[in-house]
Amino acid sequence: MKIALAQINPVVGDIKHNCEKIVKYIEKAKKEKADLVVFPELSTVGYPPKDFLFVKDFIKTNEEMINKIILPATDEIAVILGTVRKDENKNLYNSAFFVYNRKIIEIFDKTLLPNYDVFDEKRYFSPSSQIKTVEFKGVKVAVNICEDAWKGYVFEPSANYSVDVLEEQFKLKPDIFINISASPYHLGKHRTRLGIMKEKTDKYGIPFVYVNQVGANDELIFDGNSFVLNEKGKEVIRLKGFEEDFKVVELQNLEDFEELPELKEDISWIYKALVIGVRDYFHKLGFKKAVLGLSGGIDSAVVAVIASEALGKENVLAISMPSRYSSEGSVKDAEILAKNLGIDFRVIPIEPVFKSYLSVFNKDGNALGDVAEENVQARIRGNYLMFFANREGYVVLTTGNKSELAMGYCTLYGDMSGSLAVIGDLYKTQVYELARYINREKEIIPVSIIKKVPSAELRPNQKDEDSLPPYRILDQVLKLYLEENASVEEIAEKGFDKDLVRHIINTVNKNEYKRKQAPPVLRVSPKAFGTGRRMPIVQNFKA
Numbered sequence: 001m002k003i004a005l006a007q008i009n010p011v012v013g014d015i016k017h018n019c020e021k022i023v024k025y026i027e028k029a030k031k032e033k034a035d036l037v038v039f040p041e042l043s044t045v046g047y048p049p050k051d052f053l054f055v056k057d058f059i060k061t062n063e064e065m066i067n068k069i070i071l072p073a074t075d076e077i078a079v080i081l082g083t084v085r086k087d088e089n090k091n092l093y094n095s096a097f098f099v100y101n102r103k104i105i106e107i108f109d110k111t112l113l114p115n116y117d118v119f120d121e122k123r124y125f126s127p128s129s130q131i132k133t134v135e136f137k138g139v140k141v142a143v144n145i146c147e148d149a150w151k152g153y154v155f156e157p158s159a160n161y162s163v164d165v166l167e168e169q170f171k172l173k174p175d176i177f178i179n180i181s182a183s184p185y186h187l188g189k190h191r192t193r194l195g196i197m198k199e200k201t202d203k204y205g206i207p208f209v210y211v212n213q214v215g216a217n218d219e220l221i222f223d224g225n226s227f228v229l230n231e232k233g234k235e236v237i238r239l240k241g242f243e244e245d246f247k248v249v250e251l252q253n254l255e256d257f258e259e260l261p262e263l264k265e266d267i268s269w270i271y272k273a274l275v276i277g278v279r280d281y282f283h284k285l286g287f288k289k290a291v292l293g294l295s296g297g298i299d300s301a302v303v304a305v306i307a308s309e310a311l312g313k314e315n316v317l318a319i320s321m322p323s324r325y326s327s328e329g330s331v332k333d334a335e336i337l338a339k340n341l342g343i344d345f346r347v348i349p350i351e352p353v354f355k356s357y358l359s360v361f362n363k364d365g366n367a368l369g370d371v372a373e374e375n376v377q378a379r380i381r382g383n384y385l386m387f388f389a390n391r392e393g394y395v396v397l398t399t400g401n402k403s404e405l406a407m408g409y410c411t412l413y414g415d416m417s418g419s420l421a422v423i424g425d426l427y428k429t430q431v432y433e434l435a436r437y438i439n440r441e442k443e444i445i446p447v448s449i450i451k452k453v454p455s456a457e458l459r460p461n462q463k464d465e466d467s468l469p470p471y472r473i474l475d476q477v478l479k480l481y482l483e484e485n486a487s488v489e490e491i492a493e494k495g496f497d498k499d500l501v502r503h504i505i506n507t508v509n510k511n512e513y514k515r516k517q518a519p520p521v522l523r524v525s526p527k528a529f530g531t532g533r534r535m536p537i538v539q540n541f542k543a
Contacts (some may be wrong), residue, residue: 001035001036001136001137001138001139001250001251001252002032002033002034002035002036002248002249002250002251003034003035003036003037003038003178003209003228003248003249003251004025004028004029004032004034004036004037004038004246004247004248004249005037005038005209005211005226005228005237005239005245005246005247005248005249006022006025006028006029006037006038006039006040006211006246007040007211007212007213007214007224007226007239007240007244007245007246008021008022008025008039008040008043008213008214008244009213009214009215009222009244009280010040010042010043010044010045010046010047010213010215011046011217011284012045012046012047012048012049012050012052012217012284013045013046013049013052013058014046014284015044015045015058015061015062015065016061016065016069018043018044018045018046018065019044019065019066019069019070020069022039022043022044022069022070022079022081023069023070023073025037025039025246026070026073026074026077026079027073028246029077029246029248030076030077032248034077034248035077035078035136035137036077036078036079036080036136036141037077037078037079037080038079038080038178038180038209038211039079039080039081039082039180039211040082040180040181040182040211040212040213040214041082041094041096041110041145041146041180041181041182041213042082042083042084042094042182042213043081043082043083043180043213044062044065044066044070044081044082044083044084045058045062045083045084046217047182047213047217047222048118048119048120048182048217048220049084050120053084053092053124054124059084059086059092062083062084063085066081066083066097070099071099071102071103071104072102074099074100074101074102074103075101075102076101077100078098078099078100078105078136079097079098079099079100080096080097080098080099080143080178080180081096081097081099082094082095082096082145082180082182083095083096083097085097085107085109091126092124092125092126093109093110093125093126093128094109094110094113094121094124094125094145095107095108095109095110095145096108096109096110096143096145096180098134098136098141098143100136105134105136106132106134106143108128108132108134108143108144108145109126109127109128109130109145110125110127110128110145110146110147110148111127111128111131111144111145111148111163111165112127112147112148112150112151112159112161112163112165113125113127113147114146114147114154114159115159116154116156116159117156117526117527117532118184118219118220118523118530118531118532119147120531121147131163131165131168131169131172132169132172133169133172133174139175139176139251140172140173140174140175140176141174141175141176141178142166142169142170142172142174142176142177142178143178143179143180144165144166144169144177144178144179144180145179145180145181146179146180146181146182146183148165148166148179149165149166149177149179149196149197149200150196151163151164151165151166151167152164153192153196166200166204170204170206174206175206175207176206176207176208176209176251177200177201177204177206177207177208177209178208178209178211179197179208179209179210179211180211181210181211181212181213182212182213182222183212183213183222183223184220184221184222184523185221185222185223185269185273185524186523186524186525186526186528187265187269187270187524187525188265188526189223190223190225190241190263190265190269191263191265193210194227194235197210197227197229198229198233198235199233201229201230201231201232201233202232202233205231205232206231207228207229207230207231207251207254208228208229209228209249210226210227210228210229211226212224212225212226214242214243214244214245214276215244215276215280216276216277216279216280216281216522217280217284218281218520219277219520219521219522219523219528219530219531220523221273221274221276221277221522221523221524223241223242223269223273224239224240224241224242224243224244224245225238225239225240225241225263226238226239226245227239228249228254230254230255230257231254231255232255234257234259235259235260236249236254236257236258236259236260237249237257237260238260238263241263241269241272242272242273242275242276243276267430267433267434267437268437270426270430270434270524271306271434271437271438273522273524274306274310274422274423274522274524275306275309275310276310277310277422277522278290278306278307278310278311278397278420278422278522279310279311281419281420282310282311282395287395288311288315288393289311289315289316289317289392289393289394289395290307290311290315290316290317290394290395290396290397291316291317291318291319291385291388291389291392291394291395291396291397292304292307292316292317292318292319292385292396292397292398292399292418293318293319293320293321293381293384293385293399293415294318294319294320294334294337294338294345295320295321295326295330295334295399295457296320296326296327296329296330296331296332296333296334296449297330297449297452297454297455298431298432298435298445298449298450298452298454299399299400299401299423299428299431300318300334300399301333301334301337301435301445301446301449302423302431302434302435302438302445303397303399303422303423304316304318304337304338304341304343305341305438305444305445306422306423307397307422308341308342308343313341313342313343316341316343316344317343317344317345317346317388317392317394318334318337318338318343318344318345318346319345319346319347319348319384319385319388320334320335320345320346320347320348321347321348321349321350321380321381321384322347322349322350322351323349323350323351323354323377323457323458324351324354325377325457325458325459325460325462326457327457329448329452330457331347333446333448333449333452335347336446337444337445337446337449340443340444340445340446341444348384350377350380350381350384353380354376354377354380357373357376357380358373369459369460373458373459374456374458374459375411375414375458377414377458378411378414378415378456378458379411379413379414381414381415382411382413382414382415382416382417385417385418386417395418395419395420396417396418396419397418397419397420397422398415398416398417398418398420398421398422398424398518398519399415399422399423400415400416400421400423400424401423401424401426401427401428401430401431402423402424402425402426402427402428402430402478402521402525402528402529403427403428403468403471403474403475403478404428405421405424405511405514405515405518405521405529406478406482406507406508406511406529407468407474407504407507407508407511408507408510408511408514409464409467409468410514410518412514412517416514416517416518416519418519419519420519420520420522421518421519421520421521421522422522423522424518424519424521424522424528424529425521425522425523425524425525425528425529426524427471427475427478427479428454428471428474428475429471429472429475430475432450435449435450436450453465454471469500469504473496473500474504476494476496477491477496477500477501477504477505478504478508480494481504481505481508482508482527482533483525483526483527487543488501488502488505488543501543502543505543506542506543509535509539509541509543512535512536512537512539513537515529516537
């Protein structure tokens with residue numbers, strides 16, 4: 001039997017578009033004489049559809065588009081289709097339809113519903129109460145959906161599942177497992193995912209087909225990287241990462257394939273993830289052009305590169321907004337970077353407006369150099385960017401990093417103003433790593449930007465380390481606290497000063513009110529600020 005893997009990038013809610021795309025891949029599979037074509041989880045509606053699932057017209061439209069567009073295309077080919085369904089009791093299910101010759105032959109409902117981190121499936125779906133397989137052309141196929149294959153590997157209290165779906169399916173003596181997924185990416189996820197499925201295949205001794213969604217929806221990024229494992233657990237087929245792809249494999253010949261070399265996940269994966277995150281945010285919303293403040297610092301430099309790659313240099317505007325405290329080198333560095341990228345670059349000083357603020361709020365018009373005056377500079381810049389966004393049709397990208405967001409080293413309605421936080425899930429040290437990756441072949445980001453001491457340049461001779469611990473220490477502590485939920489004692493045992501650790505943790509907790517007003521953050525770590533980290537704003541816990 002020939003199986004086609006269709007790794008597609010659906011748009012949440014654009015059901016007609018998604019179904020039409022699915023049909024195109026069905027036709028492609030037919031031309032390559034595939035017997036069966038497999039699509040990712042919830043392909044018809046996009047993942048995650050969230051509270052659209054409560055909208056009656058949404059469910060109705062999905063049913064209509066499947067019947068009108070997809071079923072008529074399934075003559076003489078079988079399709080495993082990720083979709084949503086409602087039963088006679090009005091229960092919703094995350095389902096896989098097995099379709100053949102215009103008919104739904106079998107339905108597999110998702111059994112294990114994740115309800116941790118960014119997942120909230122118990123809010124919407126009922127779990128399957130039946131474990132089953134389907135026979136097609138003499139092959140018994142065990143279809144399961146994403147989390148169904150992760151029993152025993154998800155270390156969250158809420159994921160202590162009582163059912164082992166693959167184990168129960170194996171008792172029905174299938175010839176192959178097929179898993180359809182919408183598995184969000186973070187650095188290291190592919191290695192974990194592949195390792196788990198290899199262990200499963202080694203255990204059961206039958207081939208494993210894994211088809212994952214690709215693309216980005218809101219803050220979630222899906223890497224694709226679908227694969228096929230033969231009965232010995234060797235990866236013999238691999239689809240591309242971070243782009244749509246399609247491959248056909250002959251099931252009977254899997255043992256003859258050579259095992260593919262291991263993929264090494266490194267900083268390049270983060271770069272690709274952020275590029276597709278920006279691109280899909282804009283294109284799926286119908287936006288085209290981005291504007292950002294280009295300060296001459298490392299953060300805005302990296303964001304400018306990512307935006308140019310994602311949207312095209314002709315669609316990016318960078319604005320330098322120097323103040324009396326900005327160094328000449330910063331403006332020059334920003335100009336050189338913009339020239340290297342070929343993006344539109346403008347210099348618009350904030351001094352006239354800043355002077356006006358000083359005259360209004362200071363009796364003699366002289367600067368006091370306090371926090372209010374520092375922050376108003378960031379807010380002036382935010383207003384400048386929003387002006388060009390409104391007048392010329394741009395969307396503002398913010399340039400703050402995870403270290404700053406964690407510590408509240410950012411200004412509400414200033415540098416936090418924008419529609420998307422591109423590097424908001426990268427620690428400062430990772431931003432430097434990404435800059436070095438960008439410059440791996442030639443100097444795109446001026447070396448002077450990478451070498452300069454980090455500074456917001458909001459007062460004379462200001463440095464980030466005047467307000468923050470050194471990033472090489474801060475980022476390690478933040479990672480342990482945010483991503484591993486480590487306690488003060490556990491972090492201190494790794495060689496960090498206990499009082500400093502306590503200060504960092506308490507500062508993180510105190511600044512939740514700022515992060516609640518931040519734009520969505522593209523997620524590339526196991527624990528990003530956003531839907532996966534739900535902390536109260538009003539609290540007074542001290543570590």
